[in-house]
Amino acid sequence: MYPDEFDYYRAESVDDALDLLDEHSGAGTTELLAGGHSLLPAMKTGLSSPDVLIDISGVEEMQGISVDGDTLSIGAMTRYSDLLGSDAVAEHAPALAAAVEQVGDVQVRNRGTIGGNLAHADPAADLPGAALASDATLVTHGPDGEREIPADDFFFGMYTTDVGPDELLTRIEIPSADGALGAYAKKPSPSSGYAMVGVAALLEIDGDGVTSARVGANGVMDHGVRLSPVEDALADGALDDETMASAANHAGDDLDVDMMMSDLQASNEFRAQLLEVYTERALTAAIESGSSSAAAD
Amino acid sequence: MAIFLVVWRQYRVGVSYSHRRHSHMEFSGTFELEDATTEEVWLALSDPVMIEHALPGCEFLVVVEDTDPDFDALREEHADRDVEPTSDPEVIAERAFEEGNHYAAIIGISIGPVNPTFETVVTIDERDQPYMEASGEGSAGDSSFEMSSWMDLDGADDGVEVEWATEADVFGRIAQMGQRVINPAANQVVKRFFSSVQDEIREREIAEGSTVEQAQSDEDDRGIVDRILGRSDGSKQ
């Protein structure tokens, strides 16, 4: 199928994008085009017919990865492939790095962007869980300037976030997790590659123990969620498989199985089962990442 | 003004495992409104304007002659519609849902980049306090849905329990291409609708019981409240 007609504008800067958003805020629908790998398929199948597309993928100030003190800052239009090639991301945001590796396929990773992923907020995307686990702050720009939104407050529901219609997500800031162990375990849908369940884990460690943990999941509920009971069970626990397994048993404690995602690929009940298994796999993979990097050192 | 405490006691979506369920959805739930009577809640739920306000993305909801209205004309007529929900029984009486009536609505659903606008017609199939049943269908381009719902009020000790259920089937492009989003999207619409219904009811002052009673008057021999409440000949007190 083919997209319906629309007008296309390329934004040269954040201000330009905001102006374009403002200019086209009246009649019809306007969509921001980042990597386009969620939007264009929806447009081609006729599910989505925006009147105006504002292409923000080339905005320079929304590109790139930098480290400022203890903060890793990633431009929203940074492509997955650039994140994968970045030592800074691997070092400071190991859970995110692990999740990015599992997004889509090579072609998708060559085009898709971190900001597009998070702002689109597909419940089955791979990055919401990692953003939550990484304690990311999502920075938006709007007519009134900049707004910083903690990942915990960012995701509202399916495709719904705190980003307003006149705003755009410009930057993701992540407190450095240098030395922490991060991992992402995903059960992909065999057809779409989206996560039936994906669990991102970040363990702060001290010797053989976990000092604190952040665990986020996507694919399970209609938006990314923190698995606080798992985090609680891990805090001050031992860094061993047994602790991980028993903590993973709490993965679904705060979640209502009836409200879990249920679709062709997996029922909510099966997702509840997968959530526990993949939480355990994420946690043990985090431990393994520690031992392998230790070995590499 | 009474304060309604809303308790989400139960909310279920169509999750029973069956491999052919996928564009057929069943939702049901129960919520409680404290410090309210069945009459008060029924009255609120009788107001199409209240429903219009509660339905996410609803441009208008108006009574129409038949199940095949001219939506273009309706759009024009109601383009700048600005009708507020009310707690005034007189006003509600004028426009209250009636069994056998048809209502037309334009409902824009927004699921991320997917924004179908449904031309919808709903028929009140049964309306007899405290029970109401409605069915309808909507279409947006080459997608459409059919739904049927019922709602039952049950007076509890110090409040009202509202039990409801909706079944919906989706057809066409959205059913085919939007598999991954239909269930959660519909879920979101239903969830938002009922939470808005509760907000709307909560914001009313109709719970000042006197308002309702005062309205007892004239014209129709059933009395205005009976009419609003959809009671036939006051047999169901």
Add this chain to the structure above:
Amino acid sequence: MTEHDIELSVNGTTHELTVESRTLLVHALRDELGYTGTNVGCESSTCGACTVHLDGDAVKSCTLLAVQADGAEIGTVEGLAEDGTYAPIQEGFQKEHGLQCGYCTPGMMLAADDLLERNPDPDEGEIREAIEGNLCRCTGYQNIVNAVEFAADEMGEASSPEMTAADGGGDD
């Protein structure tokens, strides 16, 4: 509806053309410019038959507006062979019977080339992972994996004088 004048460099040849906003890159390549070696197999960005190189990276040309590619260097299957000599990946597909109906093959080769660019010596798992965005219904993938391994070996041999020199000082 807006139209846009764009410039695409395809396999080193520059083309100027006017496209609608909605024209997909794959249709600009096929219908406007005649590069029909790039195929369309689906509309859900799943099958990868339309894979081309955009500034050196494998992308799905059905999931990219032509206007987005304005000014870019596009590589298609037609540009793989140089002066009538097959690229190693083409040779691999021929030698290892890596294709049957051939419809997925151009996209498959371009995805594989992207992999070999990043990872000159991939193992089987890495190859299978690298082509997860490319569907083949004929081969069962096994001979495609062999074809990519063949190309990797071929390219490794081609650059082996350097490799040997570099490795010479290693701790072998």
Add this chain to the structure above:
Amino acid sequence: MGIETIEADELDVESVLGSAVERREDPSLITGEAEYTDDIQRPNMAHMSVLRSQYGHATINGVDTSDAEAMDGVIGVYTADDLDVPGEIPVGWLLDSLETPVHPLLAGETARYQGDGIAVVVAEERYIASDAVDAIDVDYDRRDAVIDPKEAVEDDAPVVHDDLDDNTAFDWEIGDADETDAAFDEAAHTAEVDLTNQRLIPNAMEPRATVAEYKPGTEELEVHMTSQNPHLHRQLMSGVLDVPEHKLHIVAPDVGGGFGSKIHHYPDEALACWCAMETGRPVKWTATRTETYLTDAHGRDHESHAELAMDEEGIITGMRVKTYAGMGAYLSTFAPAVPTYLYGTLLSGQYDIPAIHCNVVGAFTNGAPVDAYRGAGRPEALYLVERIITLGAREMGMDPAEFRRQNFVPSDDFPHQTPVAVEYDSGDYEPALDKALEAVGYDDLRERQEELREEGRYLGIGLSSYIEACGLAPSELAGQLGAQAGLWESGLVRVHPTGKVTAFCGTSGHGQGHETTYAQIVSDELGIPYDDIEIVEGDTDEIPQGMGTYGSRSAAVGGSALATSSQKVVEKAKKIAAHQLEASEEDVEFENGDFSVAGAPERSMHIQDVAAQSYLAHDMPDGIEPGLEETSFYDPDNFVFPFGTHIAVVEVDPETGEIEFENYVAVDDVGPQINPKIVEGQVHGGVAQGIGQALYEGAEYDDNAQLVTGSMQDYTVPKAEHIPTMETDSTVTPSPHNPLGVKGVGEAGTIAAPQAVVNAVTDALQPFGVDHIDMPLTGEAVWRAVNDAPDAGAEGGDEAIADGSGGKDGGEN
């Protein structure tokens, strides 16, 4: 690994047959030079798009095309009322009890499935055609729909065709019911299973497409289309459009896979032709993948109950099968043959079964028509046979390999007459089984399986000893069974004056490598170098007649036609050579292209020189015409019956239902192999499709007959990571009745693989008491089967499984 290919210049005529020569098809395919239908451009070409039904079943009250017609760039919008041709899609195979409701080009009053076309648009560009389709307004009354074949024939089911009493398309049986019942009455042991063979969507990577061009001057209609059988399409389309056959020129250019889906005659290709005639413009139609999902004939869709009767020793004494087969909304071209003669006749498998009875009820439903999809009937049969055989072994407490062995048709019993009509040509089943068992290290595996169960790990070994009937042919037999066409094949071998050869065959390859293998056959027969031989297929103006490529028939029937024509060429050439060598024909010997006089090898003449002489015609024997070309219409005596054993070895995680392949071994006997590399490739691809069916694929409709797996995002076409590395091997048992002895390999993998995988998974889960899981074995299906299994509790049950300790005691069962 695998078989090493050789380059064409390494070939010599002595060893050309059986050589793994590189494919000559590849150069154009790997350079982008190939021309698929959608690549074709014509001056002034317009584009067609089809509006399809929003509902699975609906009455159409009216179609408003005015908005679409008013759009810029729209040339015409047409509905059923506008069509002025017979327009009825024919059924190519009839059965005694068959109902054949009308299948129109466009739905008029009733849409019976979502793929039903309601209107077509012809526009200047494909995007505009698509826009215009969206602008058509249809007034529907939705009707209740039915999709399940078994429910469809129940009394209260919505009826798909108003002019029929119910949805029964046919009620067919084969075998002896009384004898079979008697076998069950006397059985010491029985096994039974209810199983579904799910609906599949073929998913050739190239969507169907057509470019139609009408030339009013000559009244000729030239059609380039994605076809597996252009001659058959010519014959059928001629009736549908009322265009005489000799004015229809059909070409199958490069075709991107078919798997059955490009055999059938669909409305869309004929509509594109009609639009070309109506508008006077060349018209292109290319299906979107969504349309492919909605309209390409689907495969399988069976619901069956199978029973096996055995004596005290586990010798099989009878088999009883009841099957409900979904036909979809209309009967597609060969649809009635698939669940009957291509299914019931294979139910004896590799086994010596004295009594079999099978009853198949074909049902109309509101799904896409079901027709031949790679294997067509035979995968359904062998899946059922190999599941019930596995359960029979389980019932007997016997090793599944030994149970199979003791029931095989003995090697000295060929040709073997089965109780389900067919006679197996040749076979020797144990060597293939033994090779496969050896390749997986069967005995060690069984030991390891026990050990792993002790650790709570579940290894499973699944056997599939399959047989297939292919080389779709003998015309007389096919005619008796209901075919409305002959199933011979034509081959024309033309030796040019220069000694080069063009050989024409009525088959039509689309990925199988016919240009390579046929050239190998002709080279071998004529003794003319491989590189001097060109193969032509897929063009009705070039090739006199043909039946096409499907049912693994090309090598056995098409290849045999070319071999026969080549032999005729040699025969004629021999007469000419004898004349010119001044010897008697009886004294002339032919070897590797040389005619020589017996006992005087220096008096010889190469066939290519004979060709030159035959065209010079200065010195020909009496009664021999000039020229050197021969045609044959090869019509074999019987089907061919390839066979083999595949074994899948998997490990199953009961917590997640995840299945990992440890090994997959395929030992196939397809007779002598013309090109082993191509054979290997066919096995790989077939097995991948079989694994796809076993683990991933399934077309799902909801209760309203809406296809909910309508895109590649929802219907899993297996990816590289889903398919294991396979080990292939073979035995060689030639067919006694064709000149090459070949059998056919195109469908072997698809027929063999599903049950190998399902048998492996259920073998792994035996400790839980899981006897059967319906395909596809998704993670959820397996997880549920484990949790719902009778012994789930005994083996640890839900909780134990959830915490990973499930079934630790499994090995003790």
